[in-house]
Amino acid sequence: MVIELNEEQDAALRTIRSFLRDDALDAFILRGSAGTGKTTLIAALTAVLEEMELSFSLLAPTGRAARILGNKVRLIRGTVEGKGSTIHSRIFKPPKVEVNEEAESANDPGVRLVFPLSSEEAMEALFVIDEASMVGDRETPGDYVQFGSGRLLQDLVTYARIRRPGRGNDHRTKLLFVGDPAQLPPVGEDTSPALSEEYLQTKFGLRIATAELNSVVRQAAGSAILARATEIRDALRAKRFNTFTLKPFDAEVEKVDPERALDLIVESLRAKESTVAVVFSNAMALDYNRAVRDRLWGDADLPIQVGDTLLVNRNSRPYQLSNGDLVKVLSVRAECESVLVPMKGIAPVELRFREAEVAFRDVDGTVIRRECLLLENLLASPMRDISPAEQRALLVHFRMRYPQLKPHMPAFRLNIADDGYFNALQVKYGYAMTCHKAQGGEWHSGIVHFSLPGDGRNSSSFRWAYTAITRAVKRLVVVNPPDFTDDSDMKWNIPSIRTELDERKDFTADPDWNRLSFSSQLAALMTVHQQLRGAWQEQGITIEQLQHLQYCERYSLQREGKRAVVQYWYDGKFRVGRSGTAPGAFHDATLADEALAAFQRLSGGPNARQPEPFIQEFLSRLDAAMTGASIQRTGHEVMRNRLRVTFADATRRGAVDFIHNDASTWTAAQEVGGPGSSRGLYEEVQGLMAMAKA
Structure with a gap:
């Protein structure tokens, strides 16, 4: 299948071809905003890589983003081959289990899964990393899970540059970072380091080539959602955060109140359309999820029901589900298994488990089913994750069921890695989620509830808004949108x-x-004086003397031994008028002209700047x-x-x-x-x- 590219995409692809052939270059940054055809270009690139007989991997920072990438590439190319993988699954080894038997604090999970960086040389010629705006380089040591150094970007670069011992001339794996710099940066960071040429060069010594897509592709050119997103992106580029609007509202971009938003979620669910509410906090997500369930089942406190949508909150190797995946409940056991786990140093912790069968639909339409054991502790929690005490309770529960296994024994690691209770699928309800959790996904309809802190006139608020509204593909519904x-x-x-x-x-x-003998009567002229002084200082001009004449301010100026006397007039209301040189005084012509030009620029005169x-x-x-x-x-x-x-x-x-x-x-x-x-x-x-x- 021939992929049709526009002129901008075609030029970028040619630049990437040159990058692939140039051994002096290590990495490529492909930047592009929503709707500019980044994924289409990736699909075209995979065909080029096959033609050049170069191996590659399609990677993304989350499982959902990786799955969307792989399936989109397959659909665009019309092939059955092509799969996206997470960066983590590609570059890290299986975990080692570290147990702290002395843990007593409520903040100590008592167990850590440490995923070491793989030491095996990468065989691919190229790693294509989509959604690279989410790839951080700030150390994030996890209480429960630790990947490599804790800095994902550093680990990715390190792994791509590994060479086998004794093979110093081997070709290293090149990196192609693809992303939208206007999206939210990684948690805890102000910018997206993987999309920064300067950062990659300075921090890792990489030699970089870049390309940028700015034109919205033909299929999306009429999208009102992308038009609004483009306005926000342009404001971010200009670093101007004083204007924000999502008007005009129409069939594609609609403004509603919270009650109507909840109705629309339920209507979309019953119409089997993909819908999500994007909100600012986990606490608000909980409120939305409860309100939707109240409309669906008549009681928000009912246990999990057949038809409920669940959001996977942590990667699960046994069930092959990723953090951020949305699944539908096909069947569920009526009884909940509640376990009260005695804890050392703190009060007992209750763990709640329930058996269920869940399913999700791939982009290509395939329905994938999983029978699993769910951990329900997060369903009614406003927190992002289960608490360290609950995590430790999972470990204590495992030890209670396998008292003969000790942490230093190989059998301990084998059993805990596959234990259904310890690895129970951690879920929230999935009708609403935070913007960070939604990042990397897209839905037919997106409902965005704005409740940002402050007045919204800052880059963080604009990035949040841009990322949130671009989750919607066909219909955007907004609640309480800023308009200033x-x-x-x-x-x-x-x-x-x-x-x-x-x-x-x-x-x-x-x-x-x-x-210079200012007085309260002349205070109105002090602002003019400060502006003139600043402009003249930039030119190396100093003020020697100022005469306060009747409706006239006369300045004696000097620069490098040369002098001039200039003046301006004002009226009885202190409104500034004309300016010129003082009659009868000796002037250096150049100095006088430059001093008056500065005055005219400030006053909007004939030589004023735009x-x-x-x-x-x-x-x-x-x-x-x-x-x-x-x-x-x-x-x-x-x-x-x-x-x-x-x-x-x-x-x-x-x-x-x-x-x-x-x-x-x-x-x-x-x-x-x-x-x-x-x-x-x-x-x-x-x-x-x-x-x-x-």
């Missing part, structure tokens, strides 16, 4: 600039307040709000953290200062000259802007 612009919190009707500046006390701490994009966008919104009105914008002046805009109609003129912070968010609007100075223009502008948002 850079001027949403702008306050009107606050004191004018003159009053505000007169009342500021911190100007006296400025070294130029006394040196305003920053967020200011341009604000001015465009302002103009749009006044379309059809008698008021028009007649000019603007860019100042530090302030945009002064002049307005006029047939009989009135006035100015408004729009104030912003360093995060490019508009915080206030002030009527220049004090209340009433614009003869009602200020209030009319406020009303027009409010109507435009309605």
Whole structure:
């Protein structure tokens, strides 16, 4: 089957071909946002690798992501071959069991499974690692499970570079990291190290090639979900977190309240559509799961029912199920086996087991069934995992049933590795889950409940939102979505600039307040002075003297022994006007020109720089709000953290200062000259802007 690629994908594939042939390169980073065809490109690459007779493995950090990758590649290529595996299963040996017989603390699980890094040389020419944004390099020593060094990325790189003794010239396995840098980074990290060229080079000395997919592929070009996701991704790239909206709402992107969200989950389940609710915390996931079960069965506290959806919460080797897998209950034993386990140093712990048959459907439609023993302790728990005390109780329970086995005996390790109770499938209900748990999966319908801490104006919130909404393929339902612009919190009707500046006390701490003879009457000019001083300092220009003349500020400047005298004028309301050189004074022409150019840039004069994009966008919104009105914008002046805009109609003129912070968010609007100075223009502008948002 021929895979059709767009121009961008084809160019990336050619770059990867060159990388495969270049022995000087170790790793390749393929970045791409949602909908840009990363998986299609991987499928095309597997055909190229077979053509080049190069062996490879398709890997992912979770079992669900690995299964989705393998099945998608098979479907795209139209073959029956192709399988995704977890990174862990490929590079780590079977576990060693470490038992702490002296454990007494409630925080000590008493047992650890340690998975050593394999020492066998990798035979593949290439590891393709999908969902690489989830591959972390922060040490995460587990209380119960420990993989290698605890740093997955380091272990992966180490394993790929292993060479057999005495074979120093062997070709090492190359790495191809594929992922979306806008998604949530690994837990506990601020960025995704596997998608950072600088990190891989600095930390591991790898030589890197890269490519990026930016164009949404033809099949997804009309997707409203991807359009919203792209807006969030662009904000992350620009590091601007002052605007967020999921509007307009339509058939593909819908806003509902929590009650309707619960109804939609139940309706989707009965229609046999894949659906999930993505929430911020495990506690909220528990609330959602209980509410859904109340609607399904009439009582949230009923035991597991036939038809319930369960979320696997820990990898299970005996049942070949992975953390994050969703399974459907086909049959379940009515009786729960409850065991009260006596514990050393703490109160007895209850363990609850139940026999069941579960099933899940692969992407290719195959139904896979598993008979298993479930551990129910997490079903009503708001915690992410079972507690260390419960984990130790599993060990104590095993020891009670096999008193003849001691931890140092080979038979102990053999039996505990296959014991049904010790390895009982740990599950939660699977109607809702956290965003980290959902990462790497996708559903026909995704319900995203926003309950993020803070005001949402930060990169963490934007990454969470991006990752959450891109779990939905066809339909996105949102609850309590943020909706703000850079001027949403702008306050009107606050004191004018003159009053505000007169009342500021911190100007006296400025070294130029006394040196250059400023006074309370001239406090309104201190802000202008600070801006000029900063601009001139960048040019190496220093201020020797300042004369406060009538409606004129005259500066004597020097740089490298050369001097100039420049000045600007202001009116009775301290509004800055024209500028120029002082008449009759000696000037170095170059110094004078550069000093005045800096002033003009600050004041929005003829040589002014273009305003920053967020200011341009604000001015465009302002103009749009006044379309059809008698008021028009007649000019603007860019100042530090302030945009002064002049307005006029047939009989009135006035100015408004729009104030912003360093995060490019508009915080206030002030009527220049004090209340009433614009003869009602200020209030009319406020009303027009409010109507435009309605």
